[in-house]
Amino acid sequence: MHSIDPVCLAEIRGRVARFLLNPDGEIDGFILVNRRARQVHVQPHLGRKLTRRVAVGDSVSVRGVKPRDVEVIDMVLITSKGGRQLVDDGPQWNSVRHQSVKRREGETSGEIALLLYGPKGELRGALLDNGVSLRMPHEVAENLGAYLEIGKWVQAWGHAVNSRFGQTLDVTEIAQ
Template identity: 45%
Template sequence: MHWIDPDSLPEASGTVERFLLNPHGEVDGFVMTREATAIVVHTPPHLEEELTRHVKPGDCVSVHGVKPRGADLLAAVAVTTKDGRRIVDDGPDHAREHPHHAHRKMEVEGTVRLALFGPKGELRGALLADGTIMRIGPKEAEEIADLLVADSKLAVRGDGIETRFGRVIQAKEAGHEMAALKPLKHGKPGPKDKHDPKPEHGPKDKHKPKHEHDAHA
């Protein structure tokens, strides 16, 4: 969003409650409270270092951003700190690499506090009442959208990371309780699914040489 002039956008202010993490363990936003209302603010991961250096939980900040349709989210283009420093999204550093965090198998069960979204408003997970951040892809999120609304019971198992900013789990299985977990489908087939032969393709493959010969005849 570096092409957008921040001053042309609406401004919202509030107190930073906590940072949010993406599946790589990078800070990609924060929860901001204003008059007892929680606002999810998305910031691009390449702003993590500058954002966490100048902003701390408990700070009052202002955000210039856009609100995607159908999502309780503010996608920040600029964040102004309590000291008046403006942190602006000038676009990603293409040479930047993901941080190297230790991953481990993790499972969690609890109550959803807030749904979490990508910068374009796509559903991408949930923040649980205990502070755990659960992330999944948008296609997987569509499968369990009813479990990602506030006050829903949610149990997940997957790949987890713990950082000084919190705990995030990339869910592989989900359900309303641990005893009812189901594997999440993926938007794209994995290598095994992509190349495994299927019985119904047998006849087509069997005559493939003939079709190729006809095509070049």
């Protein structure tokens, strides 16, 4: 995304409702609420910087790319209420991930509140009403279309990651 001038992109504003974790425990987005909830995708290399500038409950503005037909914004620029900005200039050539999260077997159940997408609009899972995000590869999510609908109750099993920023379940099994 580093080649895109964020000033030319549409801007949305809202309040950060929760952060989203990928199956490796890295922050890869958040839920932005104004009139409705919307997913903002953030490249994982920005996760730590994001949480130093923005907290749950903060009002922010986001500029990014919106894929067709889905409610997700791939963030290029975020501005906090205090005017602090974070621009996605791409990962640094020397950036090394030192993620040390504990994954454990886990299960969860709840009603699907929001579908979750990758940066290009590919279905990647769902956010449950209990705040847990269910994550899976795009191909698996597409094949589970009958399960992944807003308002449906599901139970899922897989590898759980918990942090102070959120909970995610890398789904291995799912049932209604």
